[in-house]
Structures are given as structure tokens and as C-alpha cells.
Amino acid sequence: MQLETIVTEIDECIMLITLNRHKTLNALNQKMAEEIISSLREADKNEEVGCIIITGSEKAFAAGADIKEMRENSFSEMYQLDWFAQWDGISQIRKPIIAVVSGYALGGGCELALMCDFILASKTAKFGQPEISLGIMPGIGGSQRLSRIIGKSKAMEMCLTGRLMDADEAEKTGIVARIFTQETLLDEAKEIAKKIASFSKPAVQMAKESINRSYETSLSEGLRFERRLFHAMFSTADQKEGMSAFIEKREANFTNK
Ligand code: DAK
Numbered sequence: 001m002q003l004e005t006i007v008t009e010i011d012e013c014i015m016l017i018t019l020n021r022h023k024t025l026n027a028l029n030q031k032m033a034e035e036i037i038s039s040l041r042e043a044d045k046n047e048e049v050g051c052i053i054i055t056g057s058e059k060a061f062a063a064g065a066d067i068k069e070m071r072e073n074s075f076s077e078m079y080q081l082d083w084f085a086q087w088d089g090i091s092q093i094r095k096p097i098i099a100v101v102s103g104y105a106l107g108g109g110c111e112l113a114l115m116c117d118f119i120l121a122s123k124t125a126k127f128g129q130p131e132i133s134l135g136i137m138p139g140i141g142g143s144q145r146l147s148r149i150i151g152k153s154k155a156m157e158m159c160l161t162g163r164l165m166d167a168d169e170a171e172k173t174g175i176v177a178r179i180f181t182q183e184t185l186l187d188e189a190k191e192i193a194k195k196i197a198s199f200s201k202p203a204v205q206m207a208k209e210s211i212n213r214s215y216e217t218s219l220s221e222g223l224r225f226e227r228r229l230f231h232a233m234f235s236t237a238d239q240k241e242g243m244s245a246f247i248e249k250r251e252a253n254f255t256n257k
Pocket of ligand 1: 024027028064065066067078082106107108109130138139140
């Protein structure tokens, strides 16, 4: 597929997806949603890829859904086209996805970052759900994922006032895993992605699946699910290799089997 709104590159074991609508601060339109989801699916199928990075520009990860594209839409158009339902596809991606955020991550841009497995940010990052100032509300998880991460009070305050949160506060509240300088952010992110990709793919994917399950089930069900996956890992060659390598004081050579 000829990509118009993103650039993708495979760097060793990482698929790097760079949002590429810089003039509009990477505003998310329908085309971009389709291209991101289809690239993620491709990465998921590609045996070389062990981890995926989604990033934007220095000024903006993404400043939200494209206001110009949707302004004139009617309710029936939004409903019948099921506008932005394709974003749900991100939750079916089994390989880890890291959002690497500099500058603005607003509205749908903040929600896209929150759909990823974790967020690495530069000191310039600003997160927000400013939809309220446009006469709308968050629509791809902002009112759901954000409140589960930062709690009701802060999520309410952000969604009802549109206030932006800086990188330090985002790290303190758990939106962001780690902060780096602008200059080193992408290199640090690639190192982290390569580390993840160096481990057993089944182990990485089961760990991701298990953490995600915790958001959708009771603690006792979640613990049972985790234990079953843990037991299942003892059927993999990588479990034998990982434990043997430790005992033999050598590097593990995982084969994803
Ligand atoms: N959409 C379209 N264009 C945008 C944009 C956006 N979200 N954000 C920025 N741009 C464009 C600007 O219009 C401007 O274009 P030109 O005027 O040069 O043609 C260019 O990017 C540069 O922006 P600024 O000139 O405004 O740059 P500044 O540095 O002065 O300000 C800013 C940066 C990020 C503070 C500002 O651009 C801004 O406030 N942007 C809008 C932020 C925002 O309100 N974001 C939320 C968008 S609404 C749905 C689910 C979810 C959603 C929709 C539907 N369904 C389930 C159906 C999500 C909705 C949203 O995200």
C-alpha cells in the first residue's frame, strides 16, 4: 500500500511508524487511522519484528482528530460510517507498541498514545483532552482509559476543563513510563524496543495479554488467567533455554518456540 499519512521503517527488529502530517500537527484523519492499523497488522505478522514504535514530530505526537475533516459531518454520517471505530483494531495487536511522544498529544492524539502499551515522552510533551472546548467530548477511550490510569478526579478535571498536563505530571500520574530529553528520546526508545524484541516473543506477548486482561476482569479471574499462561510457558523451548542459560551463566538464545 502507498502510504500518504505515515512513514514506516523496519530498523532491525523494530517497526517504526512515524506520523507524517506535520503541517496539521499530525491531526488524525480517516486515512491515517487506516494506514496505522494496517501497518500494525503487517508488523504483527512479520516474524522479524519484535516491537513497534509509534512517534510523531518534535512539535506534536498528534494534536487530535482532524477537526477540518469532521466539522461538517452529521450524526447519521458519523454513526453509519462508525467514525474511528477502526482504532479498536489496536487492541488486537499482539506485539508490544510503544508511543514515543514529544510536544502535543491532544484529544485523539492523547488517546492514541494511551492505546499503546506504554508511553515514553520527552520533557516537552503535553497531554490533554481539550475536546470540551470544541463542544464535544473524548471519543476513542479518553474518558475510559484515562480515568483508569490517573483516577476519576484528575480525569474529570482534564476532560471537563481541557487543561494540558506536562511531562513531569504525566509521569507522576502514570500516563508516562519514562521521560528523556528531546535529543535522546527516540534513541532511548529504540534501545528499549530492542531489549523487548530480544526476549522470547511468546513470553512477551503473554505478559502483554495478561496485563491487558487485568483491565477487563476481576482480580481472581485475572490471577487465574495469569497462572494458566504461566503454566503454559513451560511448554515452550524458550522457557527451557532461558532457565538453562541462567544456570549455565550464558546469554539466552531464544527461538520463539
Ligand atoms: N485538526 C486539524 N488541524 C489541526 C489540528 C486538529 N486537531 N490541530 C492543529 N491543526 C492545524 C492548525 O489548524 C494549523 O493549520 P493552518 O492554520 O496552518 O492551516 C496547523 O495545524 C498548526 O496549528 P496552530 O497554528 O494552531 O499551531 P499552534 O502552535 O499555534 O497551536 C495547538 C498548537 C496544538 C495548541 C493548536 O493547534 C490546537 O489547539 N489544536 C487543536 C487541539 C484540539 O482541540 N485537539 C482535539 C481535536 S478533537 C471520534 C473519536 C474521537 C475524536 C473524534 C471522533 N469518534 C469516535 C467519532 C477525537 C476528537 C479530537 O481529537
